[in-house]
């Protein structure tokens with residue numbers, strides 16, 4: 001099959017079916033068809049690599065030269081970047097065919113993809129039920145598009161769970177790499193010390209192929225890791241005999257839906273059959289993760305989002321009277337409620353009288369959480385746990401209570417605070433809705449996670 005035929009097929013599916021999911025914000029049909037044609041020429045000339053002519057999509061948080069990049073916000077609804085994110089440039093160089101930009105929570109703040117200025121995304125799973133389900137978030141557009149077979153792979157980002165939780169709720173496979181493994185250059189910032197770009201696709205193997213393109217040192221990102229990139233597909237078939245699996249006891253608590261727990265424990269049994277040894281471990285500060293995150297992430301967000309002032313790019317209010325009016329009305333009109341809430345919380349936590357009590361305290365807790373993982377990985381090779389406390393919930397169910405929404409990330413957030421890599425792998429169903437198994441690894445051990453996920457699939 002030619003890339004032109006393949007690309008046409010996916011574009012037609014998006015056209016016919018995405019009305020019910022809203023997983024794309026922008027579809028770049030003409031560009032995709034031109035890229036597919038160029039890819040076929042490369043193939044005919046014998047210059048094809050693995051990605052040449054393969055369709056995929058980018059989360060709408062990665063800057064794409066000449067193509068609108070909105071971060072799900074009214075603030076950036078008219079923003080057309082004059083440059084590519086490093087991740088985007090890498091896929092371009094590999095000859096992949098980008099079909100468009102996927103929907104997301106506004107500025108990646110959320111766990112349901114309901115806070116997007118471009119409307120909520122519907123999970124392809126659960127359409128047979130009375131009420132529509134969320135796809136998780138913030139990368140819900142990428143997850144839903146893959147689950148609905150509108151695209152075989154998509155990029156995503158994870159600040160507190162935004163790759164793993166939507167992957168789990170949509171029954172696809174996602175990987176959040178080690179902090180620093182994938183360049184953040186050109187990725188619209190939410191909380192810079194936590195943000196990490198990563199991969200989403202149906203299988204671990206496809207995630208490995210994506211990571212091969214995305215990972216690597218980038219001088220344009222000051223926190224990029226200067227380490228060699230292995231071929232992540234090379235070790236997928238290694239036997240798991242002797243793999244030491246740890247089950248963090250804090251992640252198998254009362255908060256977990258018992259049917260979910262059963263699915264996760266069944267998955268762990270499969271690993272035992274594959275030769276893994278399993279033991280209980282402890283992450284003693286796990287219960288502090290949400291509290292620390294919801295100080296640190298909003299603090300960084302409040303600083304990052306101060307650049308949206310209506311002056312240089314993005315939304316600008318109509319007929320500003322003076323500079324102050326320009327700033328206040330631009331921001332009041334351009335940002336949605338959740339973004340405003342985070343800016344308020346973050347500004348408060350960073351203000352002179354409260355800095356020590358909140359921000360500094362949260363940073364100290366963060367260090368303890370990181371140490372928990374360092375200690376755990378002295379005893380085991382990987383940790384396994386649920387990804388989310390329950391399967392895909394009903395749209396609208398958690399939007400009126402931000403704290404319930406924040407608790408969606410109870411099992412994913414500590415990973416970001418520590419900076420370690422983690423995956424979400426499909427592990428069965430509860431009430432006909434997909435459930436994910438989280439596999440957490442030590443720093444830069446993405447290959448081990450992909451190997452473990454691939455053997456399970």
Ligand code: GLN
Pocket residue numbers: 108109110111137138157158159160161162163190297409
């Ligand atoms: N749900 C978390 C939040 O709202 C994490 C989001 C993310 O990882 N981008 O901040």
